[in-house]
Amino acid sequence: MKLLRHTQRGYLQLAIPVFLLAGMGMYLLLIRAVYDFSDENLQQTRIEIENYIHEHNTLPAYFQTSAIFMDSRQLITACPERYLDTLLFNAAEGEQEPYRRLEFPVLLQGKHYQVAINQSRLEHEELALSIGLFLAVLFLLLFGLLWWVNRRVADKVWQPFFTTLGQLRKFNLAENTPLHLHDTPVDEFRELHSALQTLSTRVRADFQAVRQFTENASHELQTPLAVLQNEVNLLLQQEQLTAAQARHLEVIARQTRRVSRLNQSLLLLAKIENDQFAHRKPVALHQLIGQKLEGLADVAQAKNLTIEKTLAPVSIALNADLADILMTNILGNAIKHNVPGGFLQVQLTETGLLVRNACQKPDKPPGDLTNRFVRGNARVAGQGLGLAIVQEICLKSNFQLKVQYADGVWETAIYWPGQG
Amino acid sequence: MKLLLVEDEPELAHSIASFLEQVGFRVEQAPEFAQAMEKIALYNYDCLLVDLGLPDGNGLDIIRALRKQESATGVLVISARNAVDDRITGLNLGADDYLSKPFHLAELNARVQAILRRRQFGGKAAIRFAEICVHTAERQVFAGNQVLELTRKEYDLLLFFLANKYRVVTREAIAEHLLGDDADQMDDFNFIYSHVKNLRKKLATGGAGDYVQAVYGIGYKFTDQV
Numbered sequence: 092m093k094l095l096r097h098t099q100r101g102y103l104q105l106a107i108p109v110f111l112l113a114g115m116g117m118y119l120l121l122i123r124a125v126y127d128f129s130d131e132n133l134q135q136t137r138i139e140i141e142n143y144i145h146e147h148n149t150l151p152a153y154f155q156t157s158a159i160f161m162d163s164r165q166l167i168t169a170c171p172e173r174y175l176d177t178l179l180f181n182a183a184e185g186e187q188e189p190y191r192r193l194e195f196p197v198l199l200q201g202k203h204y205q206v207a208i209n210q211s212r213l214e215h216e217e218l219a220l221s222i223g224l225f226l227a228v229l230f231l232l233l234f235g236l237l238w239w240v241n242r243r244v245a246d247k248v249w250q251p252f253f254t255t256l257g258q259l260r261k262f263n264l265a266e267n268t269p270l271h272l273h274d275t276p277v278d279e280f281r282e283l284h285s286a287l288q289t290l291s292t293r294v295r296a297d298f299q300a301v302r303q304f305t306e307n308a309s310h311e312l313q314t315p316l317a318v319l320q321n322e323v324n325l326l327l328q329q330e331q332l333t334a335a336q337a338r339h340l341e342v343i344a345r346q347t348r349r350v351s352r353l354n355q356s357l358l359l360l361a362k363i364e365n366d367q368f369a370h371r372k373p374v375a376l377h378q379l380i381g382q383k384l385e386g387l388a389d390v391a392q393a394k395n396l397t398i399e400k401t402l403a404p405v406s407i408a409l410n411a412d413l414a415d416i417l418m419t420n421i422l423g424n425a426i427k428h429n430v431p432g433g434f435l436q437v438q439l440t441e442t443g444l445l446v447r448n449a450c451q452k453p454d455k456p457p458g459d460l461t462n463r464f465v466r467g468n469a470r471v472a473g474q475g476l477g478l479a480i481v482q483e484i485c486l487k488s489n490f491q492l493k494v495q496y497a498d499g500v501w502e503t504a505i506y507w508p509g510q511g
Numbered sequence: 512m513k514l515l516l517v518e519d520e521p522e523l524a525h526s527i528a529s530f531l532e533q534v535g536f537r538v539e540q541a542p543e544f545a546q547a548m549e550k551i552a553l554y555n556y557d558c559l560l561v562d563l564g565l566p567d568g569n570g571l572d573i574i575r576a577l578r579k580q581e582s583a584t585g586v587l588v589i590s591a592r593n594a595v596d597d598r599i600t601g602l603n604l605g606a607d608d609y610l611s612k613p614f615h616l617a618e619l620n621a622r623v624q625a626i627l628r629r630r631q632f633g634g635k636a637a638i639r640f641a642e643i644c645v646h647t648a649e650r651q652v653f654a655g656n657q658v659l660e661l662t663r664k665e666y667d668l669l670l671f672f673l674a675n676k677y678r679v680v681t682r683e684a685i686a687e688h689l690l691g692d693d694a695d696q697m698d699d700f701n702f703i704y705s706h707v708k709n710l711r712k713k714l715a716t717g718g719a720g721d722y723v724q725a726v727y728g729i730g731y732k733f734t735d736q737v
Contacts, residue, residue, distance in 0.1 A: 313612045314523055316613050317523055317612050317614070318520065318522045318523045318526060320613055320615070321523065321526035321527065321530065322522075324526075324617070325529055325616075327726075327729065327730075328530075328678055328679055334727050337727035337729055338727065338728075338729075340729070341681075341727070341728070341729045344681060345683075348683055386690060386691065387690075389689065389690070389705075389706070390690075390702045392702065393701040393704075393705055394701070
């Protein structure tokens, strides 16, 4: 739920009971005021009637103002003075109407009378009702207006927040551009910005350090390995070398080479993980695969493989280095793990790449082979990193990788999301 | 042929210099940036071998300085940073070739010779070995007067052997030379045997001697000495 909804919900939860209570209180007050007004009016009329009686020494035969009329009757004893609510028949309207009635005793020529004056409550109730309605509408209007203003203000106030969010989403360490946030007049956001700037600066510095470390590690490891390899090579040039010595040197050379490749593969994985291959551009995969198959044709021929390829012209946005490594690894694997006289099928379509090849049953389940240092076949030399690199590249490129083995056939499938 | 090797690792520099001297080059060394700048200002070299990551400077600046002198010296960049950007910058600055560490000495030697051929003879050099003659511009191979029809890979292999004549070249070095980066995937050198076999057959048909010696299952040596 959005923050605004949260605050507005809290606002509503408070406002509704408050408005209801206030409305009820106001209505009661209004009724009270109407009664007071009525009663005062009646009292005033009573004084006028009493004055009349005093002056004329008789009951007024008829007394009526716009809303008040009088009736009277003779009693044996004096009656108490009292106010009461009653229903009386209104001849003009032809129906019962609510009245406020004041009964008071009058002593005239030794006789007790009860005089009552009645005032219709209808008008006053209508007045109270319309005042109440008016207030209710006013409340609702005010409430709605506040809601709307709140929303507008919130939208405006939160605008910098969403701008910042957008910039954060676009922020990419590998692109090496510092995070630049727009200025905002809101203190809270300014604080947020300064915290984010500090954070991103530190993260970028760390990232640079890691990157530098990767490069340094590469440099530091490659040089001793290169020296080793060169020295062995120089030894191999010696004329007096015996066959046994040569074999020892060959083992040293091979293992040195192996460590060196391992080092390169691990560095490559680290670099992919660090998004150091972020730059993408359209890569014509059919051309790339064609070139790779041509380059590997020698090795395939030595194994007497039958190669079958159907390459639709497909270009997808990908890092050029990664595309190269991806194809080298997939096609290289398909040839390296192939059986003599086996087959290799490469099928490139708009939706993905499917590589099928003859293969001995792997020692491990196919799904495990995308893990690092898991080798599918102990009889085939390898580092166990080829598919791990493929997996990592697919992950970074949002490709879906599927590998499976069934009845002597290995299948590597890559699906990419629709371009467009 | 005089080369300048700019490499800060003394042992690596020593091994490279030893190999190139055995091949017949004169090799001078500059382990530091300042020294290298001084040497290129004072002397003329046929080819400069420069490591990009020097402790006191960037190898790219040496190439810049050299090209400012408008010298015809060839430049081979060697670097442990196998970064596409470095490669492109190096080549744009006027380097002739780029080799990433670790490399085979035979490969380095072949690259240096290719640079020298391009720089000094405009690529028109003829490489001779006994009765074999290779015209590199036309990519034609003669055995005596007879033209040999070699495939691209066989031609590359022959050139590689000739650049490293009398040297032992390992199967790995050959594989990398022929496959380039794709060789990283390959630990299977069977394809080399067939190329070597075919090359020997074609040389023999053309009337040339058999100069390819197998060396203890490590590799080959191209030689006319027994």
